[in-house]
Each structure stands twice: as structure tokens, then as C-alpha cells.
Amino acid sequence: MSADTNNAPDSAAQAAKAILARLYTPILTELKQVEEMYRTELSSDDPYIANLLEYIEDYSGKKLRPALLLLAGKACGTVGRDHIILGVVAEMLHTATLVHDDILDDALLRRKRASINALAGNEVSVLLGDHIFSHAFEISLECTTPVGAREFSRAMARTCFGEIMQVHNRNNFELSEAKYFEIIEGKTAELYATSAMLGAHYSGADEKTCRAFYDYGMNLGRAFQIMDDLLDLLGEESLVGKTLGSDVEKGKPTLPLIHHLTHVNEAGRAQALKAAAEGKRAELMELLHQTGSFKYAAARANAFVSAAKKGLDVLPGGDMRDLLYEVAEFVLSREL
Amino acid sequence: MSADTNNAPDSAAQAAKAILARLYTPILTELKQVEEMYRTELSSDDPYIANLLEYIEDYSGKKLRPALLLLAGKACGTVGRDHIILGVVAEMLHTATLVHDDILDDALLRRKRASINALAGNEVSVLLGDHIFSHAFEISLECTTPVGAREFSRAMARTCFGEIMQVHNRNNFELSEAKYFEIIEGKTAELYATSAMLGAHYSGADEKTCRAFYDYGMNLGRAFQIMDDLLDLLGEESLVGKTLGSDVEKGKPTLPLIHHLTHVNEAGRAQALKAAAEGKRAELMELLHQTGSFKYAAARANAFVSAAKKGLDVLPGGDMRDLLYEVAEFVLSREL
Numbered sequence: 001m002s003a004d005t006n007n008a009p010d011s012a013a014q015a016a017k018a019i020l021a022r023l024y025t026p027i028l029t030e031l032k033q034v035e036e037m038y039r040t041e042l043s044s045d046d047p048y049i050a051n052l053l054e055y056i057e058d059y060s061g062k063k064l065r066p067a068l069l070l071l072a073g074k075a076c077g078t079v080g081r082d083h084i085i086l087g088v089v090a091e092m093l094h095t096a097t098l099v100h101d102d103i104l105d106d107a108l109l110r111r112k113r114a115s116i117n118a119l120a121g122n123e124v125s126v127l128l129g130d131h132i133f134s135h136a137f138e139i140s141l142e143c144t145t146p147v148g149a150r151e152f153s154r155a156m157a158r159t160c161f162g163e164i165m166q167v168h169n170r171n172n173f174e175l176s177e178a179k180y181f182e183i184i185e186g187k188t189a190e191l192y193a194t195s196a197m198l199g200a201h202y203s204g205a206d207e208k209t210c211r212a213f214y215d216y217g218m219n220l221g222r223a224f225q226i227m228d229d230l231l232d233l234l235g236e237e238s239l240v241g242k243t244l245g246s247d248v249e250k251g252k253p254t255l256p257l258i259h260h261l262t263h264v265n266e267a268g269r270a271q272a273l274k275a276a277a278e279g280k281r282a283e284l285m286e287l288l289h290q291t292g293s294f295k296y297a298a299a300r301a302n303a304f305v306s307a308a309k310k311g312l313d314v315l316p317g318g319d320m321r322d323l324l325y326e327v328a329e330f331v332l333s334r335e336l
Numbered sequence: 337m338s339a340d341t342n343n344a345p346d347s348a349a350q351a352a353k354a355i356l357a358r359l360y361t362p363i364l365t366e367l368k369q370v371e372e373m374y375r376t377e378l379s380s381d382d383p384y385i386a387n388l389l390e391y392i393e394d395y396s397g398k399k400l401r402p403a404l405l406l407l408a409g410k411a412c413g414t415v416g417r418d419h420i421i422l423g424v425v426a427e428m429l430h431t432a433t434l435v436h437d438d439i440l441d442d443a444l445l446r447r448k449r450a451s452i453n454a455l456a457g458n459e460v461s462v463l464l465g466d467h468i469f470s471h472a473f474e475i476s477l478e479c480t481t482p483v484g485a486r487e488f489s490r491a492m493a494r495t496c497f498g499e500i501m502q503v504h505n506r507n508n509f510e511l512s513e514a515k516y517f518e519i520i521e522g523k524t525a526e527l528y529a530t531s532a533m534l535g536a537h538y539s540g541a542d543e544k545t546c547r548a549f550y551d552y553g554m555n556l557g558r559a560f561q562i563m564d565d566l567l568d569l570l571g572e573e574s575l576v577g578k579t580l581g582s583d584v585e586k587g588k589p590t591l592p593l594i595h596h597l598t599h600v601n602e603a604g605r606a607q608a609l610k611a612a613a614e615g616k617r618a619e620l621m622e623l624l625h626q627t628g629s630f631k632y633a634a635a636r637a638n639a640f641v642s643a644a645k646k647g648l649d650v651l652p653g654g655d656m657r658d659l660l661y662e663v664a665e666f667v668l669s670r671e672l
Contacts, residue, residue, distance in 0.1 A: 048504050049497055100462050123503045126436050126462060131496035133466065137473040138489035141482050149485065153474035160467035161385055167459045168384050 016333070020062060023327055026320070027070040030079050034066045034087035041088060041139055042132070052120060052128055056095060065090035065195045068220070071327065072199030072213045075320040082143045082202040089152055090195045092136035097159065099129040148198050155194040162186020171251035173273055177258055181222070188228075189221025196220075212314040216324070219308035223331045226301040229254035230294065233285065248276045248284065255300065256293040263291045305332055352669070356398060359663055362656070363406040366415050370402045370423035377424060377475055378468070388456060388464055395434050401426035401531045404556070407663065408535030408549045411656040418479045418538040425488055426531045428472035433495065435465040484534050491530035498522020507587035509609055513594055517558070524564075525557025532556075548650040552660070555644035559667045562637040565590035566630065569621065584612045584620065591636065592629040599627045641668055 024031055042053040066087030073079040102115040103125050117125040133156070140149035166183045169175050196217030200210045232247045233256060247254050253261075257276070261269050268287075275284040288294055308328040315321045360367055378389040402423030409415040438451040439461050453461040469492070476485035502519045505511050532553030536546045568583045569592060583590050589597075593612070597605055604623075611620040624630055644664040651657045 044497060046497065046501060049500055052500075097466075100466060103458070103462055121503070122439070122458075124500055126439055126465075127496045127500045127503065129462075130433075130436060130465070130469065131493050131500070133469055134489050134492035134496060138486065138493055141486045141489065146477050146482050146485070149482070150474065150477045153470050153477065156470035157467050157474055160463045160470060161380060161382065164385055164388075164460055164463045164467070165382060167457070167463065 016062075016330075019330055019333070020067075023071075023323060023330065024067055026074050026323065027067065027079065030070050030084060030087070031063060031067060033084045034063070034070070034091065037084060037088045038091055041092070041135060052124065055119065056099060056128070063087075063091060065094055065191060068192060068217060068327070069195040069199035071320070071324060072196045072216075073203040074199075075203075075315060075324060076200045076205040076209060076213075077203030079199075079203065082145075082148065083199060085139060085142050086148045086152070086195075086198050086202065089136045089140045089148065090191065092132050092139075093152060093156055094191060096129045096132035096136065097163075099125055099132065103129075143202075147201060151194050151198055155190045158186050158190045160186075162188070162190070166252065169253070173253055173257070173261055173269075173276075175253045175258060177255070177262075180253065180255060180258055184222060184225040185218065188225040189218045192221035192224070193217035209314050212311045215311045216308045216328070219304040219311065220328055220331055223301040223304040223308070223328075226255050226297050226304070227331060229256060230297055230301075233288070234294070248281075249279055255297040256288050259296045260288045260291045260293040263293070301332060305329060352398075352666075355666055355669070356403075359407075359659060359666065360403055362410050362659065363403065363415070366406050366420060366423070367399060367403060369420045370399070370406070370427065373420060373424045374427055377428070377471060388460065391455065392431060392435060392464070395431045399427060401430055401527060404528060404553060404663070405531040405535035407656070407660060408532045408552075409539040410535075411539075411651060411660060412536045412541040412545060412549075413539030415535075415539065418481075418484065419535060421475060421478050422484045422488070422531075422534050422538065425472045425476045425484065426527065428468050428475075429488060429492055430527060432465045432468035432472065433499075435461055435468065439465075479538075483537060487530050487534055491526045494522050494526045496522075498524070498526070502588065505589070509589050509593070509597055509605075509612075511589045511594060513591070513598075516589065516591060516594055520558060520561040521554065524561040525554045528557035528560070529553035545650050548647045551647045552644045552664070555640040555647065556664055556667055559637040559640040559644070559664075562591050562633050562640070563667060565592060566633055566637075569624070570630070584617075585615055591633040592624050595632045596624045596627045596629040599629070637668060641665060 039057060042057060044050045044053060069087050069090055070079055070083055073083045099117075102117045103122050120128075137149060137153060140152055143149065162183050162185065165179070166187060169179065169183070193214045194217070197210050197214035200213040205213070229247065232254065248257060257272070260272055264272065264287075272284060272287050274280075275287065305328045309325050312321055312324055315324075375393060378393060380386045380389060405423050405426055406415055406419055409419045435453075438453045439458050456464075473485060473489060476488055479485065498519050498521065501515070502523055505515065505519070529550045530553070533546050533550035536549040541549070565583065568590065584593060593608070596608055600608065600623075608620060608623050610616075611623065641664045645661045648657055648660055651660075
């Protein structure tokens with residue numbers, strides 16, 4: 001780590017931004033349209049509500065979900081108004097979950113600004129999230145067919161189930177890897193999968209191709225969440241721009257920890273859980289290193305990215321497929 | 337009040353139930369179908385989630401919204417599968433708002449049982465409400481046309497805005513009557529209006545009739561909320577089966593209070609607000625009686641019920657219209 005650690009996060013973030021800017025090149029115009037429509041749709045005649053909606057525009061960050069939807073569309077044919085609408089829907093649904101997540105996490109910061117619940121309280125956050133959900137469903141019906149509305153509402157219902165299971169398994173350090181994956185497939189990967197699939201669908205892709213894109217997004221989402229787990233353990237607060245009470249401190253079993261706990265004996269388990277309970281981060285990190293648990297998690301993320309790429313065999317070779325390979329690889333490069 | 341006050345609430349509730357049972361006669365079969373589908377749709381493979389969903393089935397009470405939808409449908413023609421689906425959607429959306437309302441209110445009881453947030457915590461309540469919203473939208477798309485999905489998502493977006501405005505105006509005892517109505521039309525009446533309108537629409541009613549039913553539901557909703565305000569001030573905890581911290585104590589300006597505050601001088605305002613702030617309920621009640629504020633609110637509720645009935649002139653006379661008159665009047669009889 002360089003002596004000038006304060007600058008490191010910014011330059012890492014800038015590097016990521018630069019990569020994304022390049023990856024988004026084929027969909028630049030469309031992404032701009034998504035951003036414009038997103039802004040227009042998050043508005044109200046009531047000055048107080050208008051102000052809140054304006055504030056949370058900043059919740060929208062890398063726009064990975066709309067980008068995935070647009071890139072999948074581009075790879076399969078022509079991108080049209082349905083893609084723009086559903087790009088907005090994907091981003092709004094994601095924003096609504098962030099607004100509600102902040103209540104769950106009691107987060108004070110979001111993207112280095114006060115979170116909406118810190119600003120306006122939990123009640124308003126619940127209701128604002130509800131409004132954004134409802135309005136997202138409303139505009140999804142502006143598409144030429146109801147497929148997008150149907151798939152996104154199904155996806156969101158599953159996302160919530162994944163999140164509930166996560167809350168229910170807090171402090172459950174017996175959590176199996178299988179259940180861990182059930183949770184992250186719901187809470188994180190489903191929305192990526194559905195975005196990618198709908199992008200293909202609305203460009204007229206056949207069912208097999210749509211399914212391939214669904215799997216692509218699902219694998220990307222799995223890899224993304226595992227990297228998030230790693231980031232939470234290995235990263236720094238200043239790096240990720242939100243209050244980072246570590247997952248472990250919050251009793252959230254992550255993949256490296258689950259791996260570790262299933263690869264030590266009783267005494268080893270007790271030692272790790274004690275270190276976690278007492279917030280002895282350095283000790284816990286050392287233990288996880290010893291069982292190769294970070295390496296294991298990184299390897300799993302890698303494997304999901306490979307599977308994501310492999311699934312795209314269904315596409316003809318060319319620039320767009322190469323670019324989707326790079327998008328998958330980008331997930332692994334996340335500011336670690 | 338009778339000496340045997342403990343029995344009074346139950347008999348009042350039973351009387352209301354008996355009236356509703358009679359009013360629901362023409363739609364008994366369909367309402368049963370709604371109930372069955374509602375139960376089927378609120379399920380999960382995960383045992384923990386299945387248990388939560390089963391628990392909140394009890395949140396569904398009088399089924400006023402699906403009943404309104406079915407009765408409107410019956411009044412305009414034949415009731416079919418679309419009505420059943422949308423009846424379920426109306427009830428699920430209402431349930432989701434109740435689940436989230438309990439977080440906002442910090443309610444410990446709902447229908448005399450522990451509320452879901454008391455049972456499973458705020459986090460699970462937020463997510464469970466989100467799931468029910470999403471799933472309601474999902475099944476609304478099973479209708480033969482997307483009109484129901486579109487109207488209910490629009491209605492929910494407005495409902496949330498109404499609720500946000502209410503939170504924002506807490507402790508704002510300068511609230512105008514106009515803003516009060518804007519709030520209750522959103523948070524309460526919109527879902528009634530949309531339910532009634534969709535019932536008519538899916539029975540093939542023309543636009544004018546659909547609009548009349550929308551207005552009917554809106555007026556019913558306004559009256560319903562005003563009666564709720566009155567109930568909160570004049571009722572008793574045991575009567576309504578939920579933790580009843582009075583609206584006034586929570587800083588929620590209700591119609592009788594707004595009326596009172598605009599019909600006294602500065603000293604009168606100060607006196608009323610002091611009584612409210614100090615929780616001197618008896619004194620406050622006496623003050624409101626002096627300005628005829630309860631009478632005023634009751635008269636407004638009455639006028640909305642009359643307007644609701646008048647709007648049904650668009651229908652041919654007959655049993656169904658008479659029954660819809662009675663439904664409107666029922667709102668005024670609520671367990672006061």
C-alpha cells in the first residue's frame with residue numbers, strides 16, 4: 001500500500017470508472033437516455049418529495065444493471081425504447097432496495113453523503129422506497145409487451161426473499177454454503193440475471209439465448225457478491241464510500257468465513273467465532289488466510305466469471321461478445 | 337356507555353360483521369375465491385418465510401377493497417377471473433402497506449395479535465412488505481389486459497406520496513384542510529377508488545361509469561378516513577384492536593383538530609395545542625366539542641357518503657345500486 005493512502009481509493013475508483021466508460025462505449029447514447037428518463041420519472045409536484053427524490057438520484061452509481069440490459073440488447077440486435085424503459089426500471093428497483101437497505105443497515109452514509117434515512121428518518125425511507133418500487137412497476141408497463149413487467153416483479157419478489165433469508169440467518173455461523181448461495185442468488189444475482197435476459201429478449205433473441213443471458217447475469221451476480229464479501233473483509237471504509245461495519249461484525253456469514261469454519265476443528269471454530277465476536281479483525285484475517293479461505297472465495301468468484309463467459313458461446317464471436325467477456329472480468333477487478 | 341363496557345366492543349364488531357356479511361351476499365362465492373388465491377399466493381418453500389406469510393394472513397380483515405371491486409363488477413356486468421386476481425392484488429397491496437405502517441407506527445399489536453415487526457423485527461417487516469408489493473404486481477399481470485396492473489401501480493405510487501406528506505406534516509398544526517385532504521386522498525382513498533373503478537372496468541363498463549366508480553371509491557375513502565380520525569379521538573383501545581396511541585399524541589393533525597384550530601383565536605389555539613402536547617385528552621375533547629369540531633367532521637363524512645351515492649346515478653336503479661348505497665352508509669356506522 002502506498003504511503004499516500006488517502007489518494008489510493010480515489011485513483012482506484014477512477015480506474016474502475018475509466019474501464020466502465022470504455023465498456024459502455026457501444027451504449028453511451030442509450031445510457032444517457034436511461035439517465036434522463038430516470039431523472040424525469042423521479043419527480044413530484046410536492047416540493048418536499050421532489051427534494052427527496054432529487055437527493056436520491058445520487059444513489060444511482062455505476063448503472064451496472066441498465067448497462068447489462070443495454071449491452072445484452074446490443075449483442076442480440078437493436079436497442080429500442082423498451083430497453084430504455086426497462087433500463088430505468090432496473091435502476092429504480094435497485095435504488096428502492098438501496099433506500100430500504102439503508103434502514104436495515106442503519107447506514108449513515110451512502111456514496112459519501114448522508115443516507116436518506118439519516119436525512120429524513122426511517123419512516124420516510126420506507127415510504128420513499130415503496131413509492132419507487134410502485135412507480136418502477138408502473139413505467140415497466142409502458143413497454144410494448146408485459147414481459148418486462150412480469151419478469152422484474154418476479155425478480156423483485158425473489159430478491160426480497162433472499163434478503164429475508166439473510167436477516168433470518170444473521171449470527172447463524174452454521175450457515176451452509178448451499179444456503180449462502182440461495183441467499184445471494186436472490187438478493188443480488190436475480191436482478192442482474194433478469195436485466196441481462198430482458199435485454200436479449202427485447203432484441204428478439206430466441207429462448208435459448210435469453211436463458212444464456214439470464215445465466216450470464218446470474219453468474220456475474222454471484223461473482224459480484226463474493227467480491228463484495230471479500231471487499232468487506234479486506235477493504236477500507238474510505239474505499240467504498242459507505243459506513244462499513246464489517247459483515248462479520250454484523251453477524252453476516254460471508255463465503256470466506258463459511259469456508260474457514262467448515263475447514264477447522266471445533267477449537268478452530270471457537271477461536272474464529274471468538275475473534276469475530278470480539279471484533280478482533282486482524283486475528284480473524286490471519287486465521288482465514290491460514291485456511292486459504294480468501295483464496296477459495298476468490299477462486300469461486302473467478303469460476304463464476306469463467307462460467308458467465310462460457311455461457312456466451314451461444315453468441316457469434318465478435319466485438320460485442322468480447323466486450324461482454326470484459327464486463328464479466330470487470331467484476332473481479334473491483335477496487336480490492 | 338353501558339356498565340358492561342368489556343362486551344361493548346365485541347358486540348359492535350359483531351354487528352359490523354353481520355352488516356358486511358349481508359352486503360357481501362351477492363359476491364360470496366367470488367370473495368371466497370379471492371381468499372383462497374390470497375392464501376395460495378402468500379407462500380414460500382422456505383419454512384421461515386412460509387411461517388411469516390401465514391402469520392400475516394390475519395392482517396387481512398374486512399376485505400373492503402376486494403369487496404368493493406367485486407361489487408362494482410357485479411353492478412356493471414359479469415364478475416370473472418380478472419376480478420378475482422385484482423381482488424387479491426388489492427388485498428395484498430393493502431396488507432403490504434399495513435406491514436410497513438406497523439414499522440412507521442411502531443405498533444405492537446395488529447388485530448389483537450403481535451404485529452409482524454414486534455414478532456420478527458423491522459428489517460424483516462420492510463422486506464416482507466416489499467415482497468408482497470412485488471408479488472402483487474406480478475400476479476396483477478395475470479389479467480387478460482394490463483389495465484389493472486397499470487392502475488394499481490399508479491395508485492400505490494400515489495398512496496406512498498400521501499403517506500410521505502403525512503409524515504412530513506407531523507406536528508404541523510398549521511396544516512390546511514386542503515392539504516389534509518390531499519394526504520388522505522392519497523394514503524387512504526386512492527386504493528378504494530382504483531378498486532371500485534377496476535371492478536367496473538373489467539365488467540365492460542364504459543369510461544363514464546368507470547369514472548363514476550372511481551369517484552364513488554374516492555368519496556368512500558375520504559369518509560372512511562374521517563371516521564378513522566373520529567374513532568381515534570372518541571374510540572377506545574379495546575375497541576379497535578390495535579395499540580392506539582392517539583393521532584394527536586403522535587402529532588398527526590386530524591380533521592376535527594384542524595377545524596378547531598381554525599375556529600378559535602390565538603389564545604384558543606395555544607390552549608388546544610398545550611392540552612394536546614401534555615396529553616390532556618379530556619380537556620382537548622371538551623374544547624373540540626365547544627367549536628362543534630366533531631360534528632363538523634361527522635358532517636363532512638356524511639356529505640362524502642352522500643356524494644358517493646349521488647355519483648351512482650349513472651347506474652340503472654335496482655338491487656345492486658341499493659346495495660352500493662348501503663356499502664357507502666356502512667362507512668358511517670363504523671364502531672363509534
